[in-house]
Amino acid sequence: MSTTERERKIPVAVLGATGAVGQRFVSLLAEHPWFEIEALVASPRSAGRPYGEACTWMQEGTLPPELAALEVASTEEAPSCRLVFSALGAEVAGPLETRLAEAGHFVVSNARSHRMDRDVPLIVPEVNPDHLKLVEAQSWDGALVTNPNCSTIGLVLALKPLADAFGLRRVQVVTLQALSGAGLDGPSAYAMTDNLVPVIPGEEGKLERETGKILGRLEAAAIAPYEARVSAQCTRVAVLEGHTECISVELAREVGSEEVAGVLAGFRAEPQELGLPSAPEKPIEVLADEDRPQPRLDRERGDGMTVTVGRVRPCGVLHHKLVALSHNTLRGAAGGSILVAELAVARGLVEGVEAPRAA
Numbered sequence: 118m119s120t121t122e123r124e125r126k127i128p129v130a131v132l133g134a135t136g137a138v139g140q141r142f143v144s145l146l147a148e149h150p151w152f153e154i155e156a157l158v159a160s161p162r163s164a165g166r167p168y169g170e171a172c173t174w175m176q177e178g179t180l181p182p183e184l185a186a187l188e189v190a191s192t193e194e195a196p197s198c199r200l201v202f203s204a205l206g207a208e209v210a211g212p213l214e215t216r217l218a219e220a221g222h223f224v225v226s227n228a229r230s231h232r233m234d235r236d237v238p239l240i241v242p243e244v245n246p247d248h249l250k251l252v253e254a255q256s257w258d259g260a261l262v263t264n265p266n267c268s269t270i271g272l273v274l275a276l277k278p279l280a281d282a283f284g285l286r287r288v289q290v291v292t293l294q295a296l297s298g299a300g301l302d303g304p305s306a307y308a309m310t311d312n313l314v315p316v317i318p319g320e321e322g323k324l325e326r327e328t329g330k331i332l333g334r335l336e337a338a339a340i341a342p343y344e345a346r347v348s349a350q351c352t353r354v355a356v357l358e359g360h361t362e363c364i365s366v367e368l369a370r371e372v373g374s375e376e377v378a379g380v381l382a383g384f385r386a387e388p389q390e391l392g393l394p395s396a397p398e399k400p401i402e403v404l405a406d407e408d409r410p411q412p413r414l415d416r417e418r419g420d421g422m423t424v425t426v427g428r429v430r431p432c433g434v435l436h437h438k439l440v441a442l443s444h445n446t447l448r449g450a451a452g453g454s455i456l457v458a459e460l461a462v463a464r465g466l467v468e469g470v471e472a473p474r475a476a
Contacts (some may be wrong), residue, residue: 201223
């Protein structure tokens with residue numbers, strides 16, 4: 118990379134860089150056309166060590182040497198760059214993210230700590246980009262924007278076109294969530310072999326509440342939740358990456374399943390119109406094969422940023438049912454957060470930061 122190319126890039130920091138989601142951020146940002154990692158931040162026990170020694174690299178491919186050699190900074194120190202990605206655990210994220218926003222940083226968080234705060238936008242860029250206006254109501258010198266729960270992202274992307282075209286009354290969803298969603302310290306191979314776990318603590322409530330906020334209306338300095346009722350059952354299954362969701366919907370008006378599939382397949386939104394670097398050409402891809410989507414075969418569509426939908430058909434209880442698959446650590450975590458940051462930069466919301474122009 119030339120010096121001129123480096124000068125054009127926006128410096129960023131990654132908080133919680135040694136964990137599973139933090140490593141995914143590092144992997145995606147290593148070759149990002151807009152952003153360049155300036156600081157990798159972790160707990161005091163990792164601070165002061167080269168990143169390659171402080172973490173056990175679990176991502177595909179080799180950790181770039183310049184990042185492996187970068188000294189890890191402590192969460193007790195504020196990074197110098199304005200744009201910050203947070204992959205911190207919820208137990209430490211809340212006060213630290215607030216402190217950084219107060220100090221003038223634009224924080225894009227993957228943690229749950231502030232997702233349901235009244236003045237903090239919970240963003241899926243194709244679904245509710247207008248909610249970014251909430252940052253104008255924040256009292257900090259900087260800003261705080263959050264990325265939803267990984268299972269919520271796949272659900273709301275599948276629901277958004279239907280809500281716009283037909284309206285939603287009731288939604289039932291059963292999730293089959295991948296092991297990577299539990300982090301590096303998740304269930305053991307022994308616990309998951311020949312098994313599934315029929316509960317993910319706290320997950321069902323998050324999925325139900327977050328869906329209402331994301332699909333809701335922006336009214337002044339708050340969000341009026343979407344009125345559809347959502348019922349979720351969440352399970353952990355022996356799949357490495359990719360959350361599968363079996364969804365049933367009751368629409369505000371009756372239409373055929375072919376029309377439902379057509380609306381999903383034709384969905385495009387602001388990230389696609391702007392040509393943001395992480396935006397997939399197709400945010401939703403509908404497959405006609407009876408046995409798809411499947412995690413191993415379909416989770417990488419759109420570089421892991423496309424939600425794959427299949428089995429769109431009538432439902433004997435509600436109106437329609439379908440199966441949706443999303444990549445939980447790409448679209449559902451680091452990739453989704455990076456796309457949020459791209460949208461914020463493109464909209465001019467990150468003070469002092471402009472989107473790099475194409476060479």
